[in-house]
Amino acid sequence: MRKTLYIIGLSTFVFSCTSQQNVKKNTYKPKTPVSQVKPTAKTPVAETQKPKITNEHGVEFFTTNLADPAKNDNTASYGSIVSAKPAGYKVVKTYFPAIAQNFRQRYLILHYTALPDDTSIKVLTQQGVSAHYLVNNTGDNEIYQLVDENKRSYHAGVSAWRNDKNLNDTSIGIEIVNAGYTSDATGKKVFAGFSDEQVRKVAALAKDIVARYQIPATNVLAHSDIAPTRKQDPGPMFPWKKLYDQYQLGMWYDETAKQNFLSLAQEEVPVKYNDPSFIFVVQTALQKFGYYIDLSGKWDDATKRTIEAFQYHFRPLNYDGIMDAETWATIQALNQKYPAK
Numbered sequence: 001m002r003k004t005l006y007i008i009g010l011s012t013f014v015f016s017c018t019s020q021q022n023v024k025k026n027t028y029k030p031k032t033p034v035s036q037v038k039p040t041a042k043t044p045v046a047e048t049q050k051p052k053i054t055n056e057h058g059v060e061f062f063t064t065n066l067a068d069p070a071k072n073d074n075t076a077s078y079g080s081i082v083s084a085k086p087a088g089y090k091v092v093k094t095y096f097p098a099i100a101q102n103f104r105q106r107y108l109i110l111h112y113t114a115l116p117d118d119t120s121i122k123v124l125t126q127q128g129v130s131a132h133y134l135v136n137n138t139g140d141n142e143i144y145q146l147v148d149e150n151k152r153s154y155h156a157g158v159s160a161w162r163n164d165k166n167l168n169d170t171s172i173g174i175e176i177v178n179a180g181y182t183s184d185a186t187g188k189k190v191f192a193g194f195s196d197e198q199v200r201k202v203a204a205l206a207k208d209i210v211a212r213y214q215i216p217a218t219n220v221l222a223h224s225d226i227a228p229t230r231k232q233d234p235g236p237m238f239p240w241k242k243l244y245d246q247y248q249l250g251m252w253y254d255e256t257a258k259q260n261f262l263s264l265a266q267e268e269v270p271v272k273y274n275d276p277s278f279i280f281v282v283q284t285a286l287q288k289f290g291y292y293i294d295l296s297g298k299w300d301d302a303t304k305r306t307i308e309a310f311q312y313h314f315r316p317l318n319y320d321g322i323m324d325a326e327t328w329a330t331i332q333a334l335n336q337k338y339p340a341k
Helices: 002-027 117-126 196-213 240-247 255-272 276-289 301-314 325-337
Strands: 054-056 059-061 107-112 133-135 171-176 181-183 189-191 220-222
Touching: 107 196, 117 133, 133 196, 171 196, 196 240, 220 301, 255 276, 255 325, 276 301, 276 325, 301 325
Parallel strands: 107 171, 107 220, 133 171
Antiparallel strands: 054 059, 181 189
16 A cells, blocks of 8 residues: 555656656747847037137237128137136136127217327326327328227217117227317307318228128217217218218118109208107107107107207208208108118
């Protein structure tokens, strides 16, 4: 009996082991090797080769424009590069310059000194007023620089043009030695003229500044344009049309356009002159062109002075501050040619 049980047990064990082996054979699946996806090598982006910064006697310069001139951007430095020197750290120009930048110098403002040469130099260098340049009247080929172009000179004072105010921040000022004006027996201002040599100097200097800083024609202005209720300079004797015609500087109207507006203006102005709605339209046109003026609907003192400043620049044969037909036609022709953006 014991022998029989032993045989039965042994048979069961053998069968069990055999079954397990069969199960393993039936369920075993060889591992399929998984192919490793190799990372794609990134093609290095070619970095734009920037012109090198030049170094002269330890002073750095960068005189190449990399930005978009169509946006009035410019990365060129017309002086040495000014950099911080933080204690314990090194400022490097590995990524210099960024292209998102432009010049501070967006306006060119012309003045007269109303003083002789020697006094002009003294006042503009030793008192609380200055300009970047002074054009003398001594007949030589010199132009005096008084302030670094990268710095603010105190020449414009309280000022505005179109959407900008405090133009000292964004302008270069040129002072021209000139006697200014005296008043005659009727109270009319009588202005001194400018010598041909002075005009040539101003034109050459202005041409250089405008080209370097990409200053648009609408931003080449008289002090009287940006401060019409306070200033008269450089006055009606300054030859703005000559600068426009011979040197392509500043603004001037097209004669044909002015004549087209003139025929209607000759009918409109005498009839509507004292109509507040017409005065409002005139003030709006002056404001649209660039002058800072309140839309009062009245021929107030500020409006008359603004018209006078406009006439100094664009109608110098008559600068009485009265809105006549020719002045009105000229304003409209200029607004057509130089629309505000």
